[in-house]
Amino acid sequence: MKFPLEVAKRIRLVILDVDGVLTDAGVYLGEDSQGNPVELKRFDIQDGLGLVLLRESGLEIALVSGRVSPATTARARELGIEECHQVSGARKLPVVRSLLQRKGVAWEEVAMLADDLPDLPVLRRVGLPVAVGNAVPEVRREAAGTTRREGGSGAVREFARALLRARGEWDARVDAYLEARSGDD
Numbered sequence: 001m002k003f004p005l006e007v008a009k010r011i012r013l014v015i016l017d018v019d020g021v022l023t024d025a026g027v028y029l030g031e032d033s034q035g036n037p038v039e040l041k042r043f044d045i046q047d048g049l050g051l052v053l054l055r056e057s058g059l060e061i062a063l064v065s066g067r068v069s070p071a072t073t074a075r076a077r078e079l080g081i082e083e084c085h086q087v088s089g090a091r092k093l094p095v096v097r098s099l100l101q102r103k104g105v106a107w108e109e110v111a112m113l114a115d116d117l118p119d120l121p122v123l124r125r126v127g128l129p130v131a132v133g134n135a136v137p138e139v140r141r142e143a144a145g146t147t148r149r150e151g152g153s154g155a156v157r158e159f160a161r162a163l164l165r166a167r168g169e170w171d172a173r174v175d176a177y178l179e180a181r182s183g184d185d
Contacts, residue, residue: 001130001145001146001147001148001158001159001162002145002162002165002166003128003144003145003162003163003166004166005166005167005168007127007128007144007166008128008163008166008167009166009167010108010109010127011059011109011110011111011127011128011163011167012059012060012103012105012109012110013059013060013061013062013099013100013103013105013109013110013111014054014059014060014061014062014110014111014112014113014163015062015063015064015096015110015111015112015113015122015126016051016061016062016063016064016112016113016156017063017064017065017066017112017113017114017115017116017118017119018041018063018064018065018067018069018072018086019041019065019066019067020115020116020132020134020135020151020152021113021114021115021132021151021152021155021156022043022044022047022063022075022151022152022156023041023042023043023151023152024042024150024151024152024153025115025151025152026041026042026152027039027040027041027069028040028041028042039069039070039071040071041069041071041072041075042152043075043152044152044153044154044156044157046154046157047152047154047155047156047157048075048078048079049157049177050156050157050158050159050160050161051079051081051156051160052079052080052177053160053164053170053173053174053177054160054163054164055079055080055081056173056176056177057164057167057169057173060083060103060105061079061081061083062081062083062084062085062096062099063076063081063083063084063085063086064085064087064092064095064096064099064122065085065086065087066087066088066089066090066091066092066118067086067088067090068086068087068088069086072084072086073086083099085099090118092118092119092121092122093121093122093125096110096122106127107125107126107127108126108127109127110125110126110127110128111126111127111128111129111130111163112126112128112129112130113130113131113132113147113155113156113159114129114130114131114132114135114139114143115131115132115134115135115136115139115151116135116136116139117136117138117139119139120138120139120142123139123142123143124142128144128163129142129143129144130143130144130145130146130147130159131143131145131146131147132146132147132149132150132151132155133146133147133148133149133150133151133155134150134151135151145162147159
């Protein structure tokens with residue numbers, strides 16, 4: 001997947017759906033010993049590093065989910081993502097409009113990685129619409145690109161690499177990441 005330089009360079013904000021993009025769309029439900037509900041989700045660790053590299057390159061990251069989940073809140077906090085919006089009923093467009101207005105970002109300055117029908121109202125407006133490999137046909141038709149990897153299995157990392165490579169920033173971001181963790185002070 002390759003993006004044109006002029007499109008990649010204008011991106012300031014990356015929006016990600018959660019279930020089916022950052023996760024494999026599975027939700028594990030159960031109860032603790034007191035009968036309280038427990039929900040778990042599986043997040044791909046390589047996707048998380050891709051998000052760190054995007055953020056370290058100066059791009060803003062926003063999670064916009066159609067369901068409310070403590071697991072999503074915990075993952076966003078762990079990754080340092082402050083813009084974590086969970087909208088019961090999957091009405092994402094009003095949330096994204098407000099986010100863009102608050103941040104002073106235009107639609108053409110936004111990339112979105114999506115997988116399912118609730119994403120379409122936003123995906124149709126952004127400057128760089130991208131689908132994960134297992135996205136529904138309606139999302140794939142609207143996308144400017146589709147990852148080979150499926151949601152929750154490296155699609156976010158693949159997207160992050162493609163976007164940063166198109167911007168000419170991937171190698172420098174990787175080098176900076178490795179240098180910060182080399183132990184050679």
